[in-house]
Amino acid sequence: MDSFDFIIVGAGSAGCVLANRLSEDARNSVLLIEAGGTDRNPLFRIPLLAGVAYWYKPSNWAYQTTPQAGLDGRQIKWPRGKVLGGSSTINGMMYMRGTAADYDRWAAAGCTGWSYRDVLPYFRRSEDNPERDGDPYHGTGGPLRVTRARAENPLYTAFLKAADAEGHPRNDDFNGAVQEGLGPYDFNIRDGRRESSATAFLHPVRARPNLAVWTRTQALRVMTDEGRATGLLVRRNGTEQLVMARREIILCGGAINTPQILMVSGIGDPAALQPFGIAPKVAAPQVGRNLQDHLGVYLTYACKDPITLYSLFRPDRAALAFARAALFGTGPAAAVPLEVGGFLRTRRDLSEPDIHITFVPGLSLETTQAGQGQHGYLINFYQLRPESRGTITLASPDPGAKPLIDPAYLAAEADRTCLRDGVRLARGIGESPALQRHKAADLSPQGSDLASDTAIDAWVRRGANTIFHPVGTARMGSDAEAVVDADLRVRGVTGLRVADASVMPNLIGGNTSAPCMMIAEKAADLILGRPAPVT
Numbered sequence: 248m249d250s251f252d253f254i255i256v257g258a259g260s261a262g263c264v265l266a267n268r269l270s271e272d273a274r275n276s277v278l279l280i281e282a283g284g285t286d287r288n289p290l291f292r293i294p295l296l297a298g299v300a301y302w303y304k305p306s307n308w309a310y311q312t313t314p315q316a317g318l319d320g321r322q323i324k325w326p327r328g329k330v331l332g333g334s335s336t337i338n339g340m341m342y343m344r345g346t347a348a349d350y351d352r353w354a355a356a357g358c359t360g361w362s363y364r365d366v367l368p369y370f371r372r373s374e375d376n377p378e379r380d381g382d383p384y385h386g387t388g389g390p391l392r393v394t395r396a397r398a399e400n401p402l403y404t405a406f407l408k409a410a411d412a413e414g415h416p417r418n419d420d421f422n423g424a425v426q427e428g429l430g431p432y433d434f435n436i437r438d439g440r441r442e443s444s445a446t447a448f449l450h451p452v453r454a455r456p457n458l459a460v461w462t463r464t465q466a467l468r469v470m471t472d473e474g475r476a477t478g479l480l481v482r483r484n485g486t487e488q489l490v491m492a493r494r495e496i497i498l499c500g501g502a503i504n505t506p507q508i509l510m511v512s513g514i515g516d517p518a519a520l521q522p523f524g525i526a527p528k529v530a531a532p533q534v535g536r537n538l539q540d541h542l543g544v545y546l547t548y549a550c551k552d553p554i555t556l557y558s559l560f561r562p563d564r565a566a567l568a569f570a571r572a573a574l575f576g577t578g579p580a581a582a583v584p585l586e587v588g589g590f591l592r593t594r595r596d597l598s599e600p601d602i603h604i605t606f607v608p609g610l611s612l613e614t615t616q617a618g619q620g621q622h623g624y625l626i627n628f629y630q631l632r633p634e635s636r637g638t639i640t641l642a643s644p645d646p647g648a649k650p651l652i653d654p655a656y657l658a659a660e661a662d663r664t665c666l667r668d669g670v671r672l673a674r675g676i677g678e679s680p681a682l683q684r685h686k687a688a689d690l691s692p693q694g695s696d697l698a699s700d701t702a703i704d705a706w707v708r709r710g711a712n713t714i715f716h717p718v719g720t721a722r723m724g725s726d727a728e729a730v731v732d733a734d735l736r737v738r739g740v741t742g743l744r745v746a747d748a749s750v751m752p753n754l755i756g757g758n759t760s761a762p763c764m765m766i767a768e769k770a771a772d773l774i775l776g777r778p779a780p781v782t
């Protein structure tokens with residue numbers, strides 16, 4: 248029977264980081280298992296194709312939510328990467344960390360050792376950001392390349408000027424001293440190609456003899472013996488086998504799969520497990536609870552000028568752009584077309600931004616609104632810290648079956664208010680002369696959709712969609728209900744930790760991939776008993 252010191256479940260944003268760091272010491276034998284296959288596909292390399300990669304079925308868990316009462320009963324598609332690099336191989340590559348206050352709140356809520364002061368060194372350790380060399384908030388020489396957007400489309404400039412006219416501040420580093428304001432973003436792009444967790448952390452160390460990577464291998468259950476996690480039941484090449492962990496198993500399966508693995512292994516709310524005939528081993532009622540996601544809305548406009556992404560929808564131009572990106576890492580296909588935006592407050596009395604707003608010089612594939620097939624642009628925003636809380640629950644005891652996902656979007660009044668206020672703010676920028684100059688027509692919302700609070704709420708319910716940031720389903724904390732403690736150890740089981748988006752007690756104000764990598768960086772030090780890096 249195979250056995251390793253450490254077994255990591257899931258080669259996503261977090262799992263690849265952990266595999267790299269745990270195998271740095273040649274004395275540690277490490278197995279990284281990944282349900283999906285390799286990431287050798289140009290689709291995952293060319294940044295402009297991100298919108299296609301999001302939905303590419305062969306490398307996707309292709310989940311969807313239960314009908315959402317807050318969204319007129321719609322079911323929302325939730326793509327998640329099932330491939331080396333996990334969701335970082337299919338995501339939008341935006342590099343964002345959240346704010347210092349987000350992590351200070353984690354620490355205040357009982358996550359000792361996770362204040363901003365504690366986590367900043369880990370963000371820096373991962374990072375290779377030559378353009379911000381010497382900046383105390385950034386790192387150089389780490390595995391993960393971070394590159395500033397060039398934002399060459401003139402509509403980006405128009406958006407920023409429109410926002411200036413509305414009195415919104417500028418910012419040139421959302422991961423620096425201040426998050427508030429608008430400007431060009433940073434991306435995980437290296438020389439014009441996607442930088443995923445796999446390209447940054449895994450591929451460069453694949454040759455280490457003490458690191459085994461099993462793709463197309465799905466973890467089915469954690470095996471425990473007298474309260475200790477001893478091994479994993481996996482399905483590999485169509486057959487089930489046991490693989491043993493001498494020291495630890497670390498779950499990095501993401502905010503949907505990690506709680507599912509815990510539950511089918513008997514770690515969860517006993518009352519929820521019993522109907523499926525699963526014998527409860529550890530009563531952990533919060534497994535699968537506390538689900539949070541960012542919900543976004545899209546204001547779309549038809550554009551008078553032929554300067555949008557639609558220009559690339561001609562075979563000759565598209566071929567040229569993709570050839571330039573593939574061969575040289577340059578041109579319009581070497582960027583993700585959401586290069587400018589930032590963080591704003593919907594009300595002056597707020598102490599910090601409550602929305603993340605982004606401009607796209609094209610009509611994105613994500614929007615469900617009418618108006619595709621023409622020159623257009625859109626303004627997208629989402630609420631940073633929603634109050635609604637949802638659940639991941641089992642639909643079946645079969646580890647291969649999809650669990651039920653209920654994010655309970657817009658259940659909280661505060662969330663509805665924020666989106667309503669955000670629509671007015673975004674609309675203000677859209678109506679400002681610098682953008683008006685390019686506008687041919689409002690696509691959505693139309694004037695009547697904005698006639699009253701009720702009309703705005705109805706428009707939001709019809710069109711709002713996920714921003715793909717689920718977290719919180721194996722919550723970290725020091726209280727008795729928390730699923731993992733501040734060292735990421737699953738309560739009630741030894742030799743088992745979680746290190747991925749599920750441990751976040753609360754969503755941070757921004758995108759979630761870099762925070763997951765940070766969690767794994769810190770997890771490696773916790774597991775190996777190493778001191779934190781010095782800033």
Ligand SMILES: Cc1cc2nc3c(=O)[nH]c(=O)nc-3n(C[C@H](O)[C@H](O)[C@H](O)COP(=O)(O)OP(=O)(O)OC[C@H]3O[C@@H](n4cnc5c(N)ncnc54)[C@H](O)[C@@H]3O)c2cc1C
Nearest residue numbers: 257259260261282333334338339340341466501748758760
């Ligand atoms: C379409 C999309 C766009 C996004 N855009 C951005 C963005 O621009 N910027 C940003 O910061 N964030 C973005 N995100 C969010 C971000 O990518 C995720 O929050 C982050 O990647 C989650 O990391 P993770 O390690 O928790 O899980 P994942 O990266 O999802 O990794 C989990 C891995 O575990 C594997 N796995 C799961 N279950 C098992 C099992 N039982 N056995 C074996 N393997 C298993 C999965 O196949 C996967 O590879 C986006 C996400 C998506 C889906």
